Amino acid sequence: MQLNRSELENNTYSFTSLDKDWGADDDYLFSFACMPGTNVLQIACGTGELSYALHKEGVDVVGLDRNPQKIAQANKRSDAVNWLESDARTVRLNQRFDAIIITGNAFQAFPTNTDQILVLQTISAHLKSNGKFAFGMENPKARPWEKWGQKNSPLTVRSVDGKRVSLWQDTNGPDKNGLVSMKTHYSSDGKYCSMSKIRRFVHRDHIRDLLEAVGLRATASYGDWSATDLNDAAPYIIVSGGLNN
Known part of the structure; x- marks a missing residue:
């Protein structure tokens, strides 16, 4: 049976909304964003494990995901995090953040230049002047x-x-x-x-061009979530940076 959008939204086939175990991406992003007394926006927060872990360390977290089933599970996890069911391309909050992170490979789910630029504009619009961002994706090479x-x-x-x-x-x-x-x-x-x-799947230079188009700049690039050097054989492209002030 081919799944359609209404069936997904009505939870007819709830098993298509997948959870994930804590992984190397979570380790990296937790270390990157864990700054007690600061605030963090997590895009594609899923069921909220990483957001909640940051909260327990004294970080004020907003967890955002467009999947209603995942946000429902996140709400069950804790009401101490501000969970938002929203689209990262269009959301605008009256708030700026010390750090913004995108979970796992979620950036790949935005399939056009326009989609990816809109997500990056959301980061640019919500980042403090000295704030930082990090996200990753699988390396097409x-x-x-x-x-x-x-x-x-x-x-x-x-x-x-x-x-x-x-x-x-x-x-x-x-x-x-x-x-x-x-x-x-x-x-x-x-x-x-x-x-x-x-x-x-986009290459490192293309990511750099997208960042520059929205006033962001990459200050570091890695080839996996353990922060090894980026090369053609690397499984991932991980970028972090801030506003191009």
């Missing part, structure tokens, strides 16, 4: 889509409501714009559905 789960060897993951889910992908691309089209298949408790998605 490492061709990560070739390693995603296949039907004969599906990944086992967990939904936001704790269900065990088998997941595999059919992929096509990338095209000249770095877009990889994929049909993601989900199976859980005898139920099956699929959902079409697009992920965008």
